[in-house]
Amino acid sequence: MFKPADIRALHRQLLRAGSMATWPSPKNKRIVWNKIRAGFDEHRHEQDVDNLKIIVDNASNTVLFLIAAGRHHGVEHQIVKNLTSLHYFRSQYNERPPFYNKKLPPDIRELHNHAYDELDMTLTMLNQSLGLSLRP
Numbered sequence: 001m002f003k004p005a006d007i008r009a010l011h012r013q014l015l016r017a018g019s020m021a022t023w024p025s026p027k028n029k030r031i032v033w034n035k036i037r038a039g040f041d042e043h044r045h046e047q048d049v050d051n052l053k054i055i056v057d058n059a060s061n062t063v064l065f066l067i068a069a070g071r072h073h074g075v076e077h078q079i080v081k082n083l084t085s086l087h088y089f090r091s092q093y094n095e096r097p098p099f100y101n102k103k104l105p106p107d108i109r110e111l112h113n114h115a116y117d118e119l120d121m122t123l124t125m126l127n128q129s130l131g132l133s134l135r136p
Contacts, residue, residue, distance in 0.1 A: 020070030
């Protein structure tokens with residue numbers, strides 16, 4: 001069984017690694033912190049030990065990924081940077097989609113409704129293959 005102190009320590013490690021991965025930008029740091037907080041809130045009432053072990057393992061892998069993103073400006077750093085940019089553009093898109101009007105053809109409306117599906121699927125596959133818990 002996992003102790004609450006272990007979970008808090010993991011949360012702090014994720015926050016530190018997220019800060020390190022997005023160092024020059026305070027806005028990106030806030031985005032990463034909000035995503036970390038949302039991930040912990042989502043699994044707050046998890047009781048199954050097997051699921052908790054998987055979640056903690058994925059979070060530990062994510063800490064290592066974020067540390068690598070902070071130390072080297074390679075692929076890991078670009079992924080974190082793109083995820084924070086994606087969060088910004090998605091929030092802008094949700095406020096007001098482009099070509100927003102009531103006369104939009106149904107096929108174009110369908111395209112706009114599923115604009116981020118491929119990106120979400122790519123991130124899901126990345127999480128599965130590397131054992132991470134990155135959030136869109």
